[in-house]
Amino acid sequence: MTRPERRNAVKLLMFFDVGGSMDDHIRIVEELFSAARGEFRHMEHFYFHNCVYEGLWKDNRRRRADITRTTELLRTFGSDYRAIFVGDASMSPYEISHPGGSVEHWNDEAGGLWLSRIAAHFPRSIWLNPVPEQHWGHTQSIGMIRSIVGRRMFPLTLAGLQDATKQLSR
Numbered sequence: 001m002t003r004p005e006r007r008n009a010v011k012l013l014m015f016f017d018v019g020g021s022m023d024d025h026i027r028i029v030e031e032l033f034s035a036a037r038g039e040f041r042h043m044e045h046f047y048f049h050n051c052v053y054e055g056l057w058k059d060n061r062r063r064r065a066d067i068t069r070t071t072e073l074l075r076t077f078g079s080d081y082r083a084i085f086v087g088d089a090s091m092s093p094y095e096i097s098h099p100g101g102s103v104e105h106w107n108d109e110a111g112g113l114w115l116s117r118i119a120a121h122f123p124r125s126i127w128l129n130p131v132p133e134q135h136w137g138h139t140q141s142i143g144m145i146r147s148i149v150g151r152r153m154f155p156l157t158l159a160g161l162q163d164a165t166k167q168l169s170r
Contacts, residue, residue: 009041009042010040010042010082010168011040011042011043011077011078011080011081011082012036012040012042012043012044012081012082012083012084013043013044013045013046013073013077013081013082013083013084013122014033014036014043014044014045014046014083014084014085014086015045015046015047015048015052015056015083015084015085015086015087015118016029016033016045016046016047016048016086016087017047017048017049017050017085017086017087017088017089018047018048018049018060019049020049020050021088021090021091022087022088022130024130025088025130025156028130028156029086029130029156032086032128032156033045036084044077045058046058046068046073047060047063048087049103049104050087050091050095050102050103050111051091051095051096051102051111051112051114051115051145052070052085052111052114052115052118053070053102053105053107053109053111053114054069054070054071054107054108054109054114055067055068055069055070056068056070056073070114070117070118073118074117074118074121077122079121079122079123081122081124082122082124082125082168083118083119083122083124083125083126084125084126084127084128084164084168085115085125085126085127085128085149086127086128086130086156087127087128087129088129088130088131088142089127089129089131089139089141089142089144089145089146089153090131090139090141090142091103091141092141093140093141093144095111095141096110096111096112096115096141096144096145096148097110097111097112097144098110112144112148115145115148115149116148119148119149119150124167124168124170125149125152126149126152126153126154126164126167126168127145127146127149127152127153127154128153128154128155128156128160128161128164129142129153129154129155129156130155130156131155132155133155133160136153152164152167154167
């Protein structure tokens with residue numbers, strides 16, 4: 001007798017930082033995305049650049065045309081979803097702390113405010129950072145993002161993924 005393939009029933013949202021300094025980490029992020037897509041039946045993904053703001057996108061080639069409003073995302077997905085942010089958190093601190101700080105568009109509200117809203121809505125959220133952990137203290141924005149996500153930032157390594165998985169299971 002054959003059994004159907006088992007797939008994880010956890011509902012997952014993944015948010016990927018794309019472009020700029022993340023270009024150095026494309027291979028490992030693609031591997032993570034591929035593994036997650038194969039494991040989770042209920043998985044949605046969105047892209048952002050440097051910090052989350054009022055809009056996210058699902059197709060990086062159409063990032064200027066097909067934007068999902070972050071407020072709509074918060075209305076659509078319940079707090080039972082787990083949220084994983086993947087990014088190096090390396091940017092100008094103004095992108096996190098100030099309106100108008102984005103390098104791509106005028107943002108009326110600071111990126112940190114949007115990230116705080118998402119993290120509050122999805123209490124089981126973590127941030128995976130491909131930058132080696134021993135370098136995190138050298139970048140002010142990494143410390144700012146770590147603070148916003150309740151210090152739930154983990155290195156994008158096997159050990160970091162294990163620790164992140166434990167955190168998401170709580």
